[in-house]
Amino acid sequence: MATVTRARWTRMAALLCALGCRDVQGGLSPADQITVLRYLDCLDCIVALDSVRALALRQPDATVDSLNSALILGPPPQVVTAAESVLAIGYVRDSAWRLTRGLKPLEQRAIYINDARQGFVDAYQARGAMGMGWIRSPRARAYLDSALTRPLRAPVLRAVRYARDSLPPRPP
Amino acid sequence: MVNLMTSRFGFAVAASFGFSLACTKAPPPSPSPSANVVVDFPGTAAANRPLLLYSGRRGPDCDSFQASVANPTVTLTDVSFDPSCQVEIDAFAPGLGAWAQKIDPLVAGSETWFLNAIATGTLSITLPDLTAVPLRIWLVATPSEMTLAKGVRDDLLDKAYPILETMGTGLTLDTLSSDLNPAIVPKLCDDAPAMAGDATIYDSNRINVYFLANYGGVFDLTPAWNCWQEDHPEIVFISFENTHVPPPTLAHEVAHSLGLVHPNALGGHTNFEPGLFTPYNLMATNIDVLNISIGQLYALNFSSDSWLNRPGSTMTRPVVRTCQDVWGAGACAALTLFKSGWPP
Numbered sequence: 001m002a003t004v005t006r007a008r009w010t011r012m013a014a015l016l017c018a019l020g021c022r023d024v025q026g027g028l029s030p031a032d033q034i035t036v037l038r039y040l041d042c043l044d045c046i047v048a049l050d051s052v053r054a055l056a057l058r059q060p061d062a063t064v065d066s067l068n069s070a071l072i073l074g075p076p077p078q079v080v081t082a083a084e085s086v087l088a089i090g091y092v093r094d095s096a097w098r099l100t101r102g103l104k105p106l107e108q109r110a111i112y113i114n115d116a117r118q119g120f121v122d123a124y125q126a127r128g129a130m131g132m133g134w135i136r137s138p139r140a141r142a143y144l145d146s147a148l149t150r151p152l153r154a155p156v157l158r159a160v161r162y163a164r165d166s167l168p169p170r171p172p
Numbered sequence: 173m174v175n176l177m178t179s180r181f182g183f184a185v186a187a188s189f190g191f192s193l194a195c196t197k198a199p200p201p202s203p204s205p206s207a208n209v210v211v212d213f214p215g216t217a218a219a220n221r222p223l224l225l226y227s228g229r230r231g232p233d234c235d236s237f238q239a240s241v242a243n244p245t246v247t248l249t250d251v252s253f254d255p256s257c258q259v260e261i262d263a264f265a266p267g268l269g270a271w272a273q274k275i276d277p278l279v280a281g282s283e284t285w286f287l288n289a290i291a292t293g294t295l296s297i298t299l300p301d302l303t304a305v306p307l308r309i310w311l312v313a314t315p316s317e318m319t320l321a322k323g324v325r326d327d328l329l330d331k332a333y334p335i336l337e338t339m340g341t342g343l344t345l346d347t348l349s350s351d352l353n354p355a356i357v358p359k360l361c362d363d364a365p366a367m368a369g370d371a372t373i374y375d376s377n378r379i380n381v382y383f384l385a386n387y388g389g390v391f392d393l394t395p396a397w398n399c400w401q402e403d404h405p406e407i408v409f410i411s412f413e414n415t416h417v418p419p420p421t422l423a424h425e426v427a428h429s430l431g432l433v434h435p436n437a438l439g440g441h442t443n444f445e446p447g448l449f450t451p452y453n454l455m456a457t458n459i460d461v462l463n464i465s466i467g468q469l470y471a472l473n474f475s476s477d478s479w480l481n482r483p484g485s486t487m488t489r490p491v492v493r494t495c496q497d498v499w500g501a502g503a504c505a506a507l508t509l510f511k512s513g514w515p516p
Contacts, residue, residue, distance in 0.1 A: 034444055037444070038443065038444060041443060042394070042458070043395055043396065043418055043420075043421060043424055043457075044394060044395075044396060044397055044398070044439065044441070045393065045394035045395065046387075046393065046394050046397060047439070049393070049394075082451075083459045086452050086457070086459050086460050086462060087459060087460055089460070089462060090419075090460035090461070090462075093334055093338055094330070094331065094334045096338075097333065097334035097337065097338055098334075116459075116460075119416045119418075120416065120418075120458070120459055122415055122416055123415050123416030123418070123458070126392060126415040126416070127392075130392050130393075155415050155416075156415075158415070159391075159392055159415055162391050162392065166391070167390075169389075169390055
């Protein structure tokens with residue numbers, strides 16, 4: 001990102017981390033913390049994952065610690081609260097649109113928001129596991145082993161198992 | 173209404189100023205008389221009030237993509253025609269298609285509509301119907317996976333339609349769905365050029381969206397991926413087995429297909445750009461979309477990178493520009509351009 005100066009990048013990262021870095025801590029610079037957050041929040045994830053793997057070459061323990069925090073703790077509470085607000089706004093928009101089109105209404109608001117919020121949290125935690133699976137250092141493996149003993153939700157445990165046993169993929 | 177007082181006075185001043193310089197060098201070309209132009213938008217209401225972008229001469233300034241929200245009209249003050257200042261007007265409204273008109277200096281007579289607006293003091297813009305973006309959805313699934321694949325497809329369509337239709341993009345979707353055997357479909361963008369040559373798995377008249385179990389055959393590698401870096405933005409993969417395929421995924425990937433790939437270094441992604449975008453922008457969020465910038469609306473419809481405007485497209489717009497590879501202003505409206513309170 002050639003147009004962004006280092007100083008601006010650092011300020012930006014510090015600002016964002018004030019909002020979202022509870023679990024992306026310890027030993028990573030603000031810019032490096034953003035690298036991890038980009039991956040945890042990704043939608044198109046390949047470049048974001050490559051960046052985390054590259055970061056792990058420079059900062060192996062700190063990167064894995066951050067990913068493990070994401071796996072165990074999930075997103076910070078204020079991020080989840082903000083997500084709920086966004087989901088509520090989207091629910092109103094989509095419901096009104098469906099009404100104008102004569103389509104079946106969405107499920108009840110509380111169910112819709114709860115399901116969507118849970119999916120967001122699951123994905124965040126699963127990314128923490130998958131990131132460690134790709135890095136595959138002894139520390140990452142130990143974290144994944146430990147995670148399997150925790151009461152995590154089924155989709156997250158599935159990601160943990162896959163990350164521990166099947167990543168990185170073997171050559172065909 | 174034409175402001176004759178202002179235009180006569182301005183013309184006289186310009187003429188005398190030009191005369192005073194005549195002894196030293198030729199005067200610059202004089203702009204046309206100026207006027208206030210009231211722009212109205214038949215068929216719109218408060219619930220879908222339009223946003224207008226004006227580029228052209230206003231008083232002494234050469235405006236570029238100045239945004240105004242109709243209430244219910246927009247009055248452009250002190251407008252004049254100056255060939256040295258690019259003229260273009262664009263309009264967007266929820267539930268309606270995007271509208272644009274420009275003056276092409278290379279096309280004689282293309283300024284007529286603008287001069288008429290200045291002469292009459294009015295311009296009436298009737299926005300077209302939503303533009304239907306043709307999608308071919310390929311369900312690349314085994315029989316046992318098909319229910320899951322269809323469920324993810326339906327969830328993403330249920331989110332994409334209201335995002336596109338209510339947030340001012342001017343777009344909707346026209347979808348066709350087909351099943352494909354996973355054994356015959358590649359799983360990576362590396363194979364996009366070959367896929368585009370195989371009519372059994374690719375529709376050259378549509379954006380091709382492949383719902384497959386996992387991109388690259390790797391579980392949870394990514395919810396989705398667009399092949400724009402392989403010069404095939406019309407090829408999209410979506411991983412229906414992924415732990416979480418966020419509801420805005422399809423709208424986001426189609427937006428890549430329609431030109432939201434700038435700055436290229438970031439693939440058009442706006443997350444972690446505080447001060448420029450919020451986390452809930454179309455090209456950032458994995459939760460839901462709360463905003464799409466005006467520059468993004470412009471690029472979706474009028475950039476040469478948009479699949480709608482590809483060479484040979486039958487949907488080419490009256491305005492197509494090669495957009496700048498930065499967040500800021502350039503040939504196209506800045507991707508960072510927002511207007512408070514719009515869309516309504």
